[in-house]
Amino acid sequence: MIRRLFSALGSEYDRALRRLLGWFTVAALLQGTAFVLLVPVLRELLGGEPDRAWPWVIALAALWIGYAAVNYPATLAGYRTGADLSRYLHHRIGDKVAQLPLAWFTPDRVGGLGRLASQRVVDIMGVPAHLLRQLVDTFVTPLVVVLAMFLFDWRVAVSMAVAAVAVAVAYRAVGRGMQAADRNADRIHADAAGRIVEFARAQPVLRAFGRTVDGHAALDEALTAQHASGRGMLRAGMPALVGLGFIAQASFIVLLALGTYLALDGSLGTAELIGLLVLAARFVEPVMLTAELGGAIRVAENALTEINTLLVTETLPEPQVTRRANGADIELDGVSFGYDGDAVLKGLSMRVPQGRMTALVGPSGAGKTTVIKLIARFFDPDAGTVRVGGVDVREMRTEDLTSVISVVFQDVYLFDGTILDNVRVGRPDATDEEVYAAARTARVDDIAGRLPGGWEAPVGEGGSRLSGGERQRISIARALLKDTPIVLLDEATAALDADNEHALRQAVAALARERTVLTIAHRLQTIRDADQIVVLADGAAAETGTHDELLAADGHYARYWRERSRAAGWRLTRRDTFLRQSSPTGTA
Numbered sequence: 001m002i003r004r005l006f007s008a009l010g011s012e013y014d015r016a017l018r019r020l021l022g023w024f025t026v027a028a029l030l031q032g033t034a035f036v037l038l039v040p041v042l043r044e045l046l047g048g049e050p051d052r053a054w055p056w057v058i059a060l061a062a063l064w065i066g067y068a069a070v071n072y073p074a075t076l077a078g079y080r081t082g083a084d085l086s087r088y089l090h091h092r093i094g095d096k097v098a099q100l101p102l103a104w105f106t107p108d109r110v111g112g113l114g115r116l117a118s119q120r121v122v123d124i125m126g127v128p129a130h131l132l133r134q135l136v137d138t139f140v141t142p143l144v145v146v147l148a149m150f151l152f153d154w155r156v157a158v159s160m161a162v163a164a165v166a167v168a169v170a171y172r173a174v175g176r177g178m179q180a181a182d183r184n185a186d187r188i189h190a191d192a193a194g195r196i197v198e199f200a201r202a203q204p205v206l207r208a209f210g211r212t213v214d215g216h217a218a219l220d221e222a223l224t225a226q227h228a229s230g231r232g233m234l235r236a237g238m239p240a241l242v243g244l245g246f247i248a249q250a251s252f253i254v255l256l257a258l259g260t261y262l263a264l265d266g267s268l269g270t271a272e273l274i275g276l277l278v279l280a281a282r283f284v285e286p287v288m289l290t291a292e293l294g295g296a297i298r299v300a301e302n303a304l305t306e307i308n309t310l311l312v313t314e315t316l317p318e319p320q321v322t323r324r325a326n327g328a329d330i331e332l333d334g335v336s337f338g339y340d341g342d343a344v345l346k347g348l349s350m351r352v353p354q355g356r357m358t359a360l361v362g363p364s365g366a367g368k369t370t371v372i373k374l375i376a377r378f379f380d381p382d383a384g385t386v387r388v389g390g391v392d393v394r395e396m397r398t399e400d401l402t403s404v405i406s407v408v409f410q411d412v413y414l415f416d417g418t419i420l421d422n423v424r425v426g427r428p429d430a431t432d433e434e435v436y437a438a439a440r441t442a443r444v445d446d447i448a449g450r451l452p453g454g455w456e457a458p459v460g461e462g463g464s465r466l467s468g469g470e471r472q473r474i475s476i477a478r479a480l481l482k483d484t485p486i487v488l489l490d491e492a493t494a495a496l497d498a499d500n501e502h503a504l505r506q507a508v509a510a511l512a513r514e515r516t517v518l519t520i521a522h523r524l525q526t527i528r529d530a531d532q533i534v535v536l537a538d539g540a541a542a543e544t545g546t547h548d549e550l551l552a553a554d555g556h557y558a559r560y561w562r563e564r565s566r567a568a569g570w571r572l573t574r575r576d577t578f579l580r581q582s583s584p585t586g587t588a
């Protein structure tokens, strides 16, 4: 059991845990021996010459002092190791989460992650802080008592040994069932936690559609399963606790009866009998603890298994030797990719030339966002190659790739800080002047001017105090501050008022200056202004060219354009140019 705990915690904690184990063993040996010395002390005190007890009393006192001297630093070291271990595990979990591919983050896993980083880490912290010491006490103290008993009466010693074996066998028999129940409970707890996160996130949608009651269904099911698993744990655990308690108490009664019988028989003196009873009580106490301890150890082992499972989850492989982008063009060469086996891209090949703006258009669900995520290497393609600056992104270390690419998502996440804090995320070591300059270029100064508190105004959790267009402007300011040669932009689809629309267009124009921009374009104006348009359909680039070329070709794009312009209130003039008729926002 101890070996399993050691191997699960890894070599970093091997030495610290071995040292702790050594301390606890010495403390348990001293304590066990001190209890055994009670027998000669009592024998001499109750005998004819009490003075002969002195050497034993002195030895007993020395043992207790030695025990206290070892026990105090050992207990402190246990707590310290527990605290270190928790810090270490939090760091490892945090590092791992930062490397996991985005596909890993399903609601269930996100729910489980919270429990892993809180409850499970605390469970493991308890190993050096409490469990290891109890474990050693449970095994070493009875062992010393049984061995010492052979010096006084072999019949009592054998009875104790038999009782110890009976407890060990019963403990193993019930242990497995408990462990399985505990694992099942963990899975169900994670599921319930995931459902709660999902339920909370879905509140705006559920309320908008008056479905608050229906929304409960999945959560109710998960909570009912959690309740049932708690009862299952109790059912699996109760026989174990009752059985082990029964065996321990029965051992004590048998030893008591045996001692009394031997004392009445005259083959055991009064001192030995009292000593035997004290030792028997001392023997039974840790055995009783075993029942509780067993549960705690299984919980800790399951916690270790869960954390190890997370830590060995495959991340996207990093190259041993990194290559740097040579230029700022992007190329997708025969790229195929699907989520959970459903193909989204089927051999897509396209080029995004350096220093130009390329617009990616296509029907909803065509895979436009997926293209951006593959370029930023959130996932690796199932087949084909993505090259940035002529280099396969798999041959670049993450920091080298992210140093040349900025991504501006449609659904921008802002941290619960000030406007300035959020812009600074783009380059944390930027000077205040640089942060203000980027923010002004992206027209974030308008937002600061509008909000009480100005630049220091809090944006709320996730940016809830700002509109979609405003959040995206802050994200553009981040990209301007980061100042990478390549920008991947998923244009906001939200209908914006004229001021917001104008400010956002200015921000995008500033960003596009002298940079390679690939934009998922939703606004007709952006599409028209692009140097190149790639039309994505059926997982491949159906058409590529400029606006005029593609209109002249009268294919997918021309159809798409006609539909979108009609919807937005644009009309085609004789010279194939578009005049805006009525749409106040120009959104498509």
Ligand SMILES: Nc1ncnc2c1ncn2[C@@H]1O[C@H](COP(=O)(O)OP(=O)(O)OP(=O)(O)O)[C@@H](O)[C@H]1O
Pocket: 103, 339, 340, 344, 362, 363, 364, 365, 366, 367, 368, 369, 370, 371
């Ligand atoms: N994390 C995911 N897991 C499973 N399927 C996904 C995931 N992300 C996207 N998809 C699916 O992949 C397909 C392409 O999605 P993607 O978001 O790339 O399309 P899009 O062209 O950007 O669509 P839109 O214009 O509506 O944003 C869609 O069918 C979508 O349902």
